[in-house]
Amino acid sequence: MRYIRPLSIEDAVGQLAGSAGISAILAGGSDLLVRMKGGFIEPDLIIDIKSIAGLSEIRETADGFSIGAAVPCAVLGEQAALKKAWPGVVEAAKLIGSKQVQGRCTIVGNLCNASPAADSVPALVAAGARAVIAGPAGKRTVAVEAVPIAPGKTSLAKGEIIEAILLDSQAPRSGDAYLRFIPRTEMDIAVVSAGVNLTIDAHGVVTAARVALGAAAPTVLLVEEAAEALIGRKLDEAALERLAKVCAGACRPIDDKRGTIDFRRKVAGVLARRAALTAYARAGGK
Amino acid sequence: MAGIAVSTTINGDHVEYLCQPDEPLLDVLRDRLGLTGAKEGCGTGDCGACSIILDDRLVCSCLVLGAEAEGRRIETIEGMAHGDQLHPLQQKFLEHAALQCGICTPGFLIAAKDLLAKNPDPTEEEIRFGLAGNLCRCTGYDKIVRAVQDAVHVMKGA
Numbered sequence: 231m232r233y234i235r236p237l238s239i240e241d242a243v244g245q246l247a248g249s250a251g252i253s254a255i256l257a258g259g260s261d262l263l264v265r266m267k268g269g270f271i272e273p274d275l276i277i278d279i280k281s282i283a284g285l286s287e288i289r290e291t292a293d294g295f296s297i298g299a300a301v302p303c304a305v306l307g308e309q310a311a312l313k314k315a316w317p318g319v320v321e322a323a324k325l326i327g328s329k330q331v332q333g334r335c336t337i338v339g340n341l342c343n344a345s346p347a348a349d350s351v352p353a354l355v356a357a358g359a360r361a362v363i364a365g366p367a368g369k370r371t372v373a374v375e376a377v378p379i380a381p382g383k384t385s386l387a388k389g390e391i392i393e394a395i396l397l398d399s400q401a402p403r404s405g406d407a408y409l410r411f412i413p414r415t416e417m418d419i420a421v422v423s424a425g426v427n428l429t430i431d432a433h434g435v436v437t438a439a440r441v442a443l444g445a446a447a448p449t450v451l452l453v454e455e456a457a458e459a460l461i462g463r464k465l466d467e468a469a470l471e472r473l474a475k476v477c478a479g480a481c482r483p484i485d486d487k488r489g490t491i492d493f494r495r496k497v498a499g500v501l502a503r504r505a506a507l508t509a510y511a512r513a514g515g516k
Numbered sequence: 517m518a519g520i521a522v523s524t525t526i527n528g529d530h531v532e533y534l535c536q537p538d539e540p541l542l543d544v545l546r547d548r549l550g551l552t553g554a555k556e557g558c559g560t561g562d563c564g565a566c567s568i569i570l571d572d573r574l575v576c577s578c579l580v581l582g583a584e585a586e587g588r589r590i591e592t593i594e595g596m597a598h599g600d601q602l603h604p605l606q607q608k609f610l611e612h613a614a615l616q617c618g619i620c621t622p623g624f625l626i627a628a629k630d631l632l633a634k635n636p637d638p639t640e641e642e643i644r645f646g647l648a649g650n651l652c653r654c655t656g657y658d659k660i661v662r663a664v665q666d667a668v669h670v671m672k673g674a
Binding site: 231232233235256258259260263264266267268276278280302304327328329330331333334416417 | 520536537538540559560561564567570573574575576578579580581583584586627630645646648649650
């Protein structure tokens, strides 16, 4: 086993692309070290990306925000501008683990771990976030929902590393929110979750919406029909009913001791409805 | 196997050690450096008994590699008292009997120290949230919370 700490993304990509055997990217380590300890992975090469210039920063750009792959979730909660623009994304990231874990875990790690129950992912998908991927052939940018393809699996090719998550500036009269259900009050894994991002006009009519569900299918679900249930309407009872029904119908959940299929479907609808109400209020809707 | 040479700062002292690539910082502290205050409860980041402060962030040292400490600044329970003079949190844990078996105590003290460094006057709810990453199977937590509240009182007066 080798541990390396490259100083540039090009070097990291080169080392990853040229490695034989099992390689692992280390940012916060809150998934990787647990998997190593449990004997689920024994990497031949660990690439620590925290010394790569820029990867530990949140930058405000002309278009919005660029969150480096090594930024711990605790830092997201300390960035006033990010919290103001994307409160739902920050709330979701802050739900991951304890204070100790918050000091290490990252949203890119949460995404690349590819758990269907990842808390930050539905919020990022609802927010229309994109991932900047560095690889042997250069850089490309993809929608966050294109990264996880199955539990524990991503669409990243050999040698590719996500270096940042991009969030646009929030449009005027917009708001986002994320909610999850867990059987205790804190520090648990989502049984089911929902992220909603919407924009309203001066009359309170929804003009754009994105609704994403977590732990409701093998990967995060972007439910376009749920967005259509909201667009062109105020958030009246009929629109909320339709949203909940569509979300319940879109789920393809597992049945386990933490929640039955019927329970997850029902709660997905309830959470989408509540998240939509919070997002609507944050957008200035009454 | 020679290992990775690491140069770091622990409780203000410059420290150098060799470690293996997959060796957790907790094992380096305990087994190589003799700093046995941080405990291994779970080894998977769930219990907080191995809590340390790494560059002003509270972390579980079981979820950090020893190799990652290069050039960083580490604070452990061993650096909390000044000689024979206990930190107010340590003193109040004693006075309130906020420990029984003591395995979780170093982690709670470090987590409480980090909490008060960032929020010198926390509410009870903020204390309970701030210490939620530390598990105690003996006390029922109430004495721990009271001890921290009392330490806040003392430290504000100081």
